[in-house]
Amino acid sequence: MITERSELTGLDLTGDRRSAFDRLGFLPVPDLGLSIGDLTEVERLLDALFDRYRDLPGEIAHDRAINDDPDVVRIPEIVRCTELEPRLLATRAFHVVTALADELLGHRSQMVFDHAIFKPVGAAGATSWHQDSAYGRDTGLAVWLPLQMTDVSDGCMRYVPFSHLGPNHEHRLDVTPQGHRIWHLDDALVDGMDPVSVPVPLGGANVHARKTIHGAWPNTGQRVRKAWITIFAKRPSRVQRSIDRLRPRRRSVDRAGTTAGDRATSN
C-alpha cells in the first residue's frame, strides 16, 4: 500500500476510540461489523440515485471539480441522499454509523447532512483540501463510509493529524462552471502540514472532525470509488428542541447547519 507517510506510523491510536479521535481529529475504523449484504443494500439505493444524476437539479447533483467539459463529470456528488431516498435511514449501515457518531461525540447524535461521491474510473479528480467548518459549524463529525476497499489509487481520504486543534483557516472560493461553490485550501499550505493517507478495508470507515483538514486522492483505479458521507452533530436536549421550535424557521439549512445565505452549501 503506498501512502505519503507510512500510513499511520507514529500516530498514537491507542486507548479507546473516542480519545484517539479527540486526539488526532480523525479515526480509521477498519471494521464496522457490517456484512457485504449491509453494504450492498446502501450501494443499491445510492446507485439508483446516481442513475438519475443528470435528471436531478444542480443544487442536488453536481460535479465538485473545476471542469470545463460538460460531458465529463470528474467528481460527481449527490447531496441529501437520505431525503431523496429515505430507505437509506432504515439500513443497518445507517444505524451502525449513527452508533459510532454517538460513541465518538460522547452524546446522542443526529444526522444533519449527508452526501455521496462516486468517483468514476478514468476521470480522475482529487477532492481539494478543506475543513468542513469552512461551510458552517465547526463542531460535530463526518463518517466517510466507502462501499469498496479504498486504497490510495482508488481515491482514499487524506487527513492532517491534529489540525482540528488549530485555527479555522481562511479558504479560497472556487465556483465551478455549473455554479457550484467549493471552499478549499492551497495544496502548498497543506502539503507542508504532514498529511496522512488513510486507506479503508471493505466494511470499514474513516471519521473526521469538522475542523480537521482533509481531502481525497483522485481515483486512478479500475472501479468506481463510491462513498456515502454522513454528518452528525450532538442532538440538542429536549428543552433546547422546544426552544428551537418556537424560533422563526430558517428557510434553508445546509449540511453544516448554517442558513443558505451564510455561505456555500457544500463541503
Ligand SMILES: O=C(O)CCC(=O)C(=O)O
Ligand atoms: O469523498 C471524497 O472524495 C471527499 C469527501 C470530503 O471531503 C468530505 O466529505 O468533506
